[in-house]
Amino acid sequence: MFFNLSLRFKLPLWGSLLIVITALTLSLTFMGQAYDDLKQDVLRSSEDLGLTMSRALIPLMLHDDMWLAFEMVSLPFQENSHTDGMHAESLIVLDPERRVYVSSLPERYPVLAELPTLGREFAYVDKSLGTLQEGESKVLEPPDSSRLFIVLPIIADGVTLGTLLVVHDTSSFWFRFLRLADRALWITLIVLGVLLPINWYWGQRMTRPLSLLAQHMETIHHQLPEALEPGIYEYGDELGRLYKAFAEMVAQLKEKALLEKQMIQSERMAAVGRFTASIAHEINNPLGGMFNAISTLKRHVSLDPVAQMTVSHLERGLQQIRDTVAALLVEAKLKSRFLIRQDFDDVRLLVTHEAHKKHVELAWSIATDESLPLASTLVRQILINLLLNAIQAASDGGHVSLRAAMDGDNLLIRVENDGKMLTPEQMGTLFEPFSRFSEQGNGLGLWIIYQIVQQLKGTVTAGTDAGITHFLVLLPLTEQKDGNV
Structure with missing residues (x-):
């Protein structure tokens, strides 16, 4: 259904339809007005010709000079041999009995011919002349005809000498009208060619933010929607x-x-x-x-x-x-002594048995001072939990490494294994109790590590890189007091 389309398409389509209807309406109105104006120009031109000719024919008809009258009605057509649609087709002078007195086309409208004998159109004119009042001028348009008849009485001193018919073929000015219509059509096409792309551009420009907003809103039932880009729409409307x-x-x-x-x-x-x-x-x-x-x-x-x-x-x-x-x-x-190098050796001794059970190779690198102002019991617990988790996560015959070194006034501990990688879901709940960090255990080990690190004012992070899972613990020495901690 059209009404169910996205606004990205519906709004430009509505705009395009409105532009096309408006352009066509204006063009048709213009062409209709041009046709009426052209018709009125033709009638005015023919009436002016008829009035001039009727005055000039009065003395000729009074003297019954038919030859000069013929030359008079033929003169306009000799001067305008190439019709442009504005000039009459012919002039016909009728006597008081409505017979042809003289015409510009004697072979078509012979002298003394009665109007009904000249055709259906002239029979209509003859019938209409009988209804006109004396001295009345009128424009006659026979039905189903391409001709116009302008009726002008020829009157001298109140006496009607005859009637002048200015015959105009309406098809002759269609050429001018078609030229105007052709010009209007091209102007309409140019306007449409300019406005329609602009309408589509602005329609897409205005509705794209709404479409993106709708897409983000649709996800709100399943997850938190992402924030929209700030540069998409920067206006204050x-x-x-x-x-x-x-x-x-x-x-x-x-x-x-x-x-x-x-x-x-x-x-x-x-x-x-x-x-x-x-x-x-x-x-x-x-x-x-x-x-x-x-x-x-x-x-x-x-x-x-x-x-x-x-x-x-x-x-x-x-x-x-x-x-x-x-x-x-x-x-x-807690009361505990300072951390010493022997604590690292004790931890290695405690986890070696688990490493041998899984044939895991332990890599050990300790580069610290002999004594560090850190609670040895807590640091040992961190090391044991991290190493046991790493051994458990490592595959049979895999590798686990421990590196401890000084980083300024901090002890930096890094434990790595080449086992199964952490998933994004595991990373999100890694240090929560009962988080199911692995298929085995209850998830308390890492939570305990997190609690201990928090007590020691340090940080603990995890990540994966190039097939290696690592845990990084940073413990500041400056936070500890001298003596027992």
């Missing part, structure tokens, strides 16, 4: 105000969506906080007993070097568990 209102609406919707996302994330974190707080007590009680047992063992039992190393690892592992539980509680104040 109704359409410009509509564009401005749409841009403000999109900004408000995005702000609302962001607030909703933050609220959902806050609710999730609050739920996790309540969950971790409920289990922290249950975990810390047995941990306290284990610490007491290890302390008693170290005081009362003489251990060989291997057993001492094993007990030391157990103690550090239990401390890691306690600090991890504390890290889940965002408001917890």
